[in-house]
Amino acid sequence: MNTRHLVIAVAVALLMGALSLAFGRFGAYMVNAVAIAGIGALSLNLLIGYGGQISFAQGALLGVGAYTAGNISNAGGDGLLAILGAGVMGAIISALIGIPALRLRGLYFAIATLAAQAILEYLFKILDPITNGVSGLVIRPTTILGIPMTSDRSLVVPSLVILVIVWVAVSRLMRIDLGRSFLVLRESEIVAKGMGIDVAHAKILAFFASGFIAGLAGALAGFANRLASPEAFTLDLSADYIAMIIIGGLGTWTGPLIGAAFVVLLPEAIQRVGEAAGLSDILSPLRELAFGLLIILFLIFEPRGLTALLSRLKPRSLAVPAPGAVPATGESLPP
Amino acid sequence: MSLVAREVTIRFGGVIAVERMALEVSPGEIVGLIGPNGAGKTTFINCVSGTYRPHTGTVRWLGDELLGLSPSTLLRKGVARTFQNVASLHDLTVLDIAKLGASARKDRQSGGHLLDFFRSDSALERELLEQILEPLELADVAHKPIQTLSYGRRKAVDLARALAAYPQLLLLDEPVAGLTSHEGMAMAGVVRNVRDRLGCAVIMVEHKMDVVMSTCDRIVVMAAGSKIFEGLPAEVQADPEVRRVYLGEP
Numbered sequence: 001m002n003t004r005h006l007v008i009a010v011a012v013a014l015l016m017g018a019l020s021l022a023f024g025r026f027g028a029y030m031v032n033a034v035a036i037a038g039i040g041a042l043s044l045n046l047l048i049g050y051g052g053q054i055s056f057a058q059g060a061l062l063g064v065g066a067y068t069a070g071n072i073s074n075a076g077g078d079g080l081l082a083i084l085g086a087g088v089m090g091a092i093i094s095a096l097i098g099i100p101a102l103r104l105r106g107l108y109f110a111i112a113t114l115a116a117q118a119i120l121e122y123l124f125k126i127l128d129p130i131t132n133g134v135s136g137l138v139i140r141p142t143t144i145l146g147i148p149m150t151s152d153r154s155l156v157v158p159s160l161v162i163l164v165i166v167w168v169a170v171s172r173l174m175r176i177d178l179g180r181s182f183l184v185l186r187e188s189e190i191v192a193k194g195m196g197i198d199v200a201h202a203k204i205l206a207f208f209a210s211g212f213i214a215g216l217a218g219a220l221a222g223f224a225n226r227l228a229s230p231e232a233f234t235l236d237l238s239a240d241y242i243a244m245i246i247i248g249g250l251g252t253w254t255g256p257l258i259g260a261a262f263v264v265l266l267p268e269a270i271q272r273v274g275e276a277a278g279l280s281d282i283l284s285p286l287r288e289l290a291f292g293l294l295i296i297l298f299l300i301f302e303p304r305g306l307t308a309l310l311s312r313l314k315p316r317s318l319a320v321p322a323p324g325a326v327p328a329t330g331e332s333l334p335p
Numbered sequence: 336m337s338l339v340a341r342e343v344t345i346r347f348g349g350v351i352a353v354e355r356m357a358l359e360v361s362p363g364e365i366v367g368l369i370g371p372n373g374a375g376k377t378t379f380i381n382c383v384s385g386t387y388r389p390h391t392g393t394v395r396w397l398g399d400e401l402l403g404l405s406p407s408t409l410l411r412k413g414v415a416r417t418f419q420n421v422a423s424l425h426d427l428t429v430l431d432i433a434k435l436g437a438s439a440r441k442d443r444q445s446g447g448h449l450l451d452f453f454r455s456d457s458a459l460e461r462e463l464l465e466q467i468l469e470p471l472e473l474a475d476v477a478h479k480p481i482q483t484l485s486y487g488r489r490k491a492v493d494l495a496r497a498l499a500a501y502p503q504l505l506l507l508d509e510p511v512a513g514l515t516s517h518e519g520m521a522m523a524g525v526v527r528n529v530r531d532r533l534g535c536a537v538i539m540v541e542h543k544m545d546v547v548m549s550t551c552d553r554i555v556v557m558a559a560g561s562k563i564f565e566g567l568p569a570e571v572q573a574d575p576e577v578r579r580v581y582l583g584e585p
Contacts (some may be wrong), residue, residue: 169452176451177438178429184424195384195496196410205448251426302543305384 005171005253012257013160013197020156024087028152029224030268034261035159036220039166041244041256043213046170048242049251051206052186054110056238057097057323060120061211063233065090065218067124067131072226079144079158079223081323086219087212093120094211095204100201105189115234124230136229150222152246163257166213171253182206243291245254247298249305258306266290337362337365338504338536340381343382343392353389354380354560358538362503365530366535367568369544371581376540377419377562380506383538384416391506398502410439412505417496417510423482427490433463436499464561470525476583487518494522498529505529507578511546513559519543523550548572556581 020031030202044058065086072082100112126129131137142149147156173179181202184192192199222228239262248259274283302308338360345353360366368376381387383394385406394401401409415436424432439457441447441535451540460528468474471491483491492511507526511519523546530537541547545555547568554562554571564571569575 167408172452176456177435177441178451180427180435180446181438183426183431184435187424188422191424191474193406194416194418196407196500197435198405198407246389 002121002168002171002175003187006168008254009164009167009171013164017156017160020153026158027291029272030265032152032156032159032220032224034257035163035242036217036224037264038257039159039163039220041248041260042166042170042218043210043217045172045248045251045256046182046213046314047206047210047244048176049255049297050186050264051203051210053098053101053203053206054106055097055113056235056242057113057117057120057209058210058214058241059116059233059237059239060124060161060236061090061094061097061235062218062237063120063228063230065094065215066139066222066228066233067137067218068215069135069142069219070222071130073142073223074140078146079142079149081187082142082214083144083158083162086222087215090218091208091212092137094214098204098207099209100266101203101207113134114235117238119231124228124233124258124295125289131228131230134230136227136232139226139228141189141226145211145270149161152224153197155220155224155266157239159224162220166216167253168173170213174253178202178205178333187252206298246295247305249307250303252307255305255307258310262306263291337397338359338383338394340383340394340435341381343379343389345378345382345387345389350409351560353382356392356557356560356562356564358555359537360538363530363534365526365539365546365551366554367554368538368540368557369542369547369554369571369581370557370563374557374572375473377508379557380508380559384414384506385450390574392427407439410500411498414506415439415497415500415502415504416506417490417508418507419485419494419512423489425482426480428478428480428486429468429484429495430460430463432481432492432496433467433477433499434459434497436469437463437501439500448483463495465498467498470528471498472571490514490516491522494525494542498525501533503533503535505535505537507537507541509540509542511517511541511543516545519546519559526550 016031016035017296020028040058040062042053047055068089069086072085072124073079097113101109104112125134133323136228146156147154181192184195184197185199185202189199225232244263245256246260247262248257249255270286270290298305298313338358340358342354343353343356344351356375356379368379370376378387382389383401385404387404392402396412396414399412401414401537420456434448434456464474464477471489472494473491474579481489482491490510491511498507510526511522514522526537526539527550531534539551554568555562555567556571556577563580564574564577566574
């Protein structure tokens with residue numbers, strides 16, 4: 001167990017908890033949104049940043065989690081059971097999405113995940129008995145271990161607890177054989193095979209683990225919105241998550257959360273600035289533009305994202321040579 | 336004989352890379368595989384280690400057929416290999432690589448990975464440091480990412496990975512190529528020590544004749560995909576045909 005990571009995760013969660021108390025209902029809403037996005041980003045970073053498998057279907061996987069949790073909870077199941085069920089369903093669907101990765105690599109596989117995203121979106125719309133079609137599944141307020149989750153303020157607690165568990169679990173995962181084999185897989189499948197790593201096995205487990213975490217995030221998102229609808233889990237959401245992990249720093253431990261906070265809070269910030277300046281009509285569409293620009297800039301100048309930028313700001317004497325201190329994509333660095 | 340290879344043939348298009356190659360190795364024996372470039376030495380190693388699938392032939396290890404098995408299955412059976420060119424693996428430290436090698440010793444199911452979450456590996460870490468990294472002079476860089484190391488040390492890391500699996504059959508593909516003579520001799524010493532400790536069979540492809548002569552118990556000479564000579568190091572040095580093919584004398 002990496003004690004430093006555990007301490008950081010708990011401290012960040014406590015800080016977020018304090019913020020949710022300090023800024024009232026809106027604060028709780030934003031903190032919950034950041035925590036959920038953080039969990040989702042951790043799941044995608046596990047797949048792309050550590051495992052090297054590019055996927056555009058993470059948005060739909062969150063949807064699988066939301067629908068699963070919504071149905072379990074609406075049927076009277078405890079919220080915790082609903083969240084775990086969402087994780088299991090997310091893991092299974094993710095492993096199915098991963099099967100083409102056994103044959104396809106890189107961009108070719110990424111295209112296959114685009115298809116998976118489209119198929120899942122379609123299923124959300126037509127599987128009426130489970131998903132309630134285009135109008136979406138209304139999720140009644142759930143109870144977790146008997147405690148009713150009536151507001152964002154109460155939902156913040158399970159979100160932050162799950163965030164800490166997932167965050168620490170990912171840290172631990174990268175220190176066991178399975179996580180190490182993900183890193184080799186990311187660099188080269190040929191090398192991984194030569195080193196005696198069962199590539200197919202490792203890949204499917206990467207999808208399974210990532211899908212489980214995405215399912216948890218989807219369940220929490222469903223409870224927060226009290227609705228699971230096809231429009232909420234589109235390719236746009238997948239793109240948002242990819243933006244988060246690139247802006248935060250691919251393959252880093254803190255990156256997903258930093259990126260999630262950035263991507264969730266940036267539109268709010270733009271909105272506020274717009275309102276203050278009386279320009280909200282003009283500034284709102286800037287969100288997409290800002291994301292696109294940021295991703296391009298990060299890929300060119302700092303593939304390791306905000307995490308690397310922040311660690312560079314640290315005084316040298318304090319800088320800890322973290323395992324992620326070296327660029328993951330040496331080729332994309334300027335010479 | 337515990338490794339018995341017979342009639343191993345592999346073609347790439349019209350090129351016959353290895354033709355009816357035969358080789359036998361006993362436990363505790365270090366066999367040197369030498370020959371000019373293109374003789375098929377590495378290709379033969381690739382066949383034994385599961386990277387290539389030969390068209391014909393058998394490779395039996397303690398009676399079990401090895402051909403057709405994947406590298407990961409072979410590693411669990413105790414067949415480990417090193418590579419001529421070492422891969423640069425970002426983010427992984429020397430100790431990480433050694434642990435990946437050692438993971439072949441654990442035969443486990445998917446669920447076993449879950450147990451790993453709760454198991455401390457500090458005992459394994461100590462063992463790898465003392466048994467593997469210390470003799471290879473890697474203990475001081477155990478926690479450094481491997482791309483910060485020199486070429487010679489990276490080759491040592493690759494050997495450490497193979498040794499961490501505690502192999503019964505060790506296939507070394509040019510373990511000392513590109514190393515300084517000091518590094519090369521140290522590496523050869525480690526190979527002999529490992530052989531003495533584990534009693535494993537070793538096949539070593541190598542061009543550096545001083546290392547081959549001083550390390551190997553027996554030498555097999557390949558040319559144009561086949562074995563042309565086999566004998567003790569002294570016999571190989573004295574054989575006129577070997578000298579003509581390999582050492583370039585008339």
